[in-house]
Amino acid sequence: MTKYREILRLSSLGFSNRNIALSVPCSRNTVSKVLKRAKELNLFWPLSDDQTDAVLEQLLYPKLHNRSNRRMPDYDYIRKELLRNGVSKKLLWTEYIEDCRANGDEPLMYSQFCYHIQQDEQKHRATMHIKRKPAEQIEVDWAGDPAMIIDPDTGEIIKAHIFVGVMTYSQYTYVEAFLDMKQRSWIKAHIHMYEYFGGVAKILVPDNCKTAVIHNGKRKDQQINQTYQELAEYYGTAIIPARVRSPKDKPNAEGTVGNISTWITAALRNEQFFSLAELNRAIRKKLLTFNQKLFQKKEGSRLELFLENEKPLLSPLPATRFELSDWKTATVQFNYHISVDKMLYSVPYEYIKKKVDVKITDNTVEIFYNHNRIASHRRLKGRPGQYSTVTAHMPEDHQKYLEWNGDRFRKWAEQIGINTYHAVNAILTSKRVEQQTYRSCMGLLKLAEKYSDTLLEAACKKALSYTSSPSYKSIKNILVTSSKKLKSEADHTESTHKAHGITRGADYYRR
Known part of the structure; x- marks a missing residue:
């Protein structure tokens, strides 16, 4: 599904349609249509949390789900066939239609067929140098050659991976060592980098590592890692990952990695470090020298170019650090x-x-x-x-269970009758931990609701005549098998009490 919320968020930050399309990712045509449609409906960022991408899709394109699915052409096959003599797009489209009809698929019209082939061809054309604006972009990557740390206890040599962040315009660089290349180290490196630069650039260009991009086979299906996306939203930047095996998408990071290997990692090769903090202190000293080093083919240094042209244009840092998740x-x-x-x-x-x-x-x-x-x-x-x-x-029944305890079960049983009280008390004291018996007591409570208090009292009396410690199961069996007999006995006892309700027995006169 198209990320409509992200398109509107990046548009509100002033990004061009091209950069939005690269970040989401989707086509620039899609971005243009979404923004145009949103403007017609007066939809602007920020949006409420309940306006999800699915909700926005229904608002923007209510008839979207009614569109028919057409089979896309095999681009790899078409590229190879077009290189052969006499093969044209018209011929390939005719063969494509025949194949679709044979398999029951709906084909594209010729104009659509040519359009999709043209879009695919653009991905394989020659690249060109793109002049970057100050404070526009940061390229980040892991350096290929690690540094080394010696464990002071065991003498084991531990690899320390080098993170590199480069301001594209000035080539001002940030470097830090970490013991691994996992998500926590990746995010922490970005936080420290932004603090070192003293601000945030508009675009962040990472490599296609797992901590940045979730790989689903095809580039269109790739997604920004959830935690990484949260970091981008927190700092108000957009993530545009480099294409797989396309180092020209981040040439400054790739070039700086080589320089870092020479001027920092190799320069420290004869020194021994016994902790990560000690290594990073040495890296920071070398990094300062590296950024102050004069360019060979242009005037000034990375530091001078950054301070004069880039730092004033960076977005300010948030008041608090991003909380890693x-x-x-x-x-x-x-x-x-x-x-x-x-x-x-x-x-x-x-x-x-x-x-x-x-x-x-x-x-x-x-x-x-x-x-x-x-x-x-x-x-x-x-x-x-x-x-x-x-x-x-x-x-609800579990919530009611929380409201009960041993004393409350005893009070409830006492209201029913003395036999029920003795039975409940026996169950409550039958286990080492009283809470283990609550389920049985709750069972007796439900039996009273099902059969009546009178029948439960009679069943408890009968169970107590067999044993002084009756169980829930034995009382339930008595109710299930002898409920009619217990009911008749209870009715007879009740009628006897009514017939002689005002008669005083011999015990009364003995007192």
């Missing part, structure tokens, strides 16, 4: 909880067995279903296996 997918279990780092967090019971997205920060755990937040918890710390449960997430 991890995203995971979890399945809601039958106890309406999900497990995150061996801790359990509740979700509304309606989502049992649904797959949900979980956003995890240092202090919070947020749970989303179809991009809508359905639960939020403070992150649990300490021993594993702790529960964070919101009462509103529980079914």
